[in-house]
Amino acid sequence: MTDYDLAGAAALPGFIDGHLHPLPMIFFAMNANFEGAKDMDEIRERLLLHVKDVEPDEWIIGVQYEGKKMPDGQTLTRRALDEICPDRPVLIYARDGHCVIVNSCVLQQAGIHDQTQDPEGGSIGRYDDGTLNGLFHEKAAGLPLQHMPRPSRNRMLKASVVAFESLAKNGITSIGTMLQSDEEGPGGAASQRESLFFPNIRHLIPQSVYSIIIGKTLDGINALVGSSVDTEEGKTQPRAFKIFADGTFGSCTACMSEPYADKTCTHGYMTLSDDEIYSRMTAAHLAGYQICIHAVGDQGIANCVDLFERLLEEYPRHDHRHRIEHASIASKPLIRRIARLGLGICTQPLFIRSEKDWLGKRLGAERSGMAYPFRDYLDAGITLGGSSDAPIEDTDVIAALDYAVNRGGYHPEQGITPMEAVSMFTRNAAFLQFEEAEKGALEVGKRADIVVLSHNPLDVAPQDIGKLKVLRTMIGGAFVESAAA
Numbered sequence: 149m150t151d152y153d154l155a156g157a158a159a160l161p162g163f164i165d166g167h168l169h170p171l172p173m174i175f176f177a178m179n180a181n182f183e184g185a186k187d188m189d190e191i192r193e194r195l196l197l198h199v200k201d202v203e204p205d206e207w208i209i210g211v212q213y214e215g216k217k218m219p220d221g222q223t224l225t226r227r228a229l230d231e232i233c234p235d236r237p238v239l240i241y242a243r244d245g246h247c248v249i250v251n252s253c254v255l256q257q258a259g260i261h262d263q264t265q266d267p268e269g270g271s272i273g274r275y276d277d278g279t280l281n282g283l284f285h286e287k288a289a290g291l292p293l294q295h296m297p298r299p300s301r302n303r304m305l306k307a308s309v310v311a312f313e314s315l316a317k318n319g320i321t322s323i324g325t326m327l328q329s330d331e332e333g334p335g336g337a338a339s340q341r342e343s344l345f346f347p348n349i350r351h352l353i354p355q356s357v358y359s360i361i362i363g364k365t366l367d368g369i370n371a372l373v374g375s376s377v378d379t380e381e382g383k384t385q386p387r388a389f390k391i392f393a394d395g396t397f398g399s400c401t402a403c404m405s406e407p408y409a410d411k412t413c414t415h416g417y418m419t420l421s422d423d424e425i426y427s428r429m430t431a432a433h434l435a436g437y438q439i440c441i442h443a444v445g446d447q448g449i450a451n452c453v454d455l456f457e458r459l460l461e462e463y464p465r466h467d468h469r470h471r472i473e474h475a476s477i478a479s480k481p482l483i484r485r486i487a488r489l490g491l492g493i494c495t496q497p498l499f500i501r502s503e504k505d506w507l508g509k510r511l512g513a514e515r516s517g518m519a520y521p522f523r524d525y526l527d528a529g530i531t532l533g534g535s536s537d538a539p540i541e542d543t544d545v546i547a548a549l550d551y552a553v554n555r556g557g558y559h560p561e562q563g564i565t566p567m568e569a570v571s572m573f574t575r576n577a578a579f580l581q582f583e584e585a586e587k588g589a590l591e592v593g594k595r596a597d598i599v600v601l602s603h604n605p606l607d608v609a610p611q612d613i614g615k616l617k618v619l620r621t622m623i624g625g626a627f628v629e630s631a632a633a
Contacts, residue, residue, distance in 0.1 A: 158604035162321025162597030164577035167535035226282025244398035269419035290336030319599030329368020394448035402445035409512030534572035550614035
């Protein structure tokens, strides 16, 4: 046994990020990133700089565009993209990952025109004159995405190293990975082989992996269970099935019980019918898999709770640990229903950082306090796990702890204690992955997954949690060198 002198630093259980997207993380690392862009001039500059690095037969891709932070009168649409790149296909991902914006070249290559109809569970944006404005929401995003050329394998593997460096650096020792197995999911048809490609990059990820498979059917997860990816020592386990029920606040596609305050013409929508959701739920439940369902809006969550109530009444199952991904807004009566069913919630505290400046306007004063109700969830006895939803948010767990406790000032009454915040990324996250016997706490017999912090988060003032530093990360008894400060 080796002794380590922490010299006053604090050792905690390794952090668990329960919901991230490894292939999109690579994809984002390969393309123009608009994170923090202040105006359209900066968007133009970053996009044109990226053009120099892209092969002539590839599309120009941008990520993390946040239209709500652009100055008044500046909006990224088809016409704006045509002015920047008139001769090459351009596709931009909105920050929430549920909307893409394309130029005319993409529309032409994809055969999309003014008469193209909205697909079920999605919507196509239009100018006032009825012509396409280049915006594709939810399942409509698949229309252009299915025509996007795939980048070269070597370019992807090179970007993989950059994409995954942040995990151990941020003290993360275990991850829950979202992997598409068919055209269902945020990447559409362009990402339908994620679950098959993942084994090619598994060696680049030192963390243990709990795989959550996205698909229309169970074919994708069934193919992985018992395969070379499903290791006996538990380093990679495909055990959960993901379903998308609605959209996001950013795109006004999260299904709400009342219209949005700043866009009263819509209250969002469900991306699948109740019958389809229930059919997928039943198949996964009866096969013994965990159900992870994306639901953001209060009505979307309520609809899913209705279906879970029906499912568990018709097919009772002990310790199912089914969970809701995001569960971004909920009233106290709805929260009590979630608790009664024994559903867990995997949430993303850094969504507050990204949304706090505009979310109140979008939801209205009356509903704002119901957004990300961490305090209410825990008080109801719900197991609340933490995650990043990377690449949508950064994998910075320290920042996530800060926003779970202090919330950046956004409705601080829903803040939680430092101990509860740490538990979200350790003990609770392990429980949501059926792994509490082997990780999530520093106990004899459990995996030696440890993060060393500059100070104990339970000893510093709550307002100083964001100042903590990750010094070292140990995974399975070995320090990961890239995590050193």
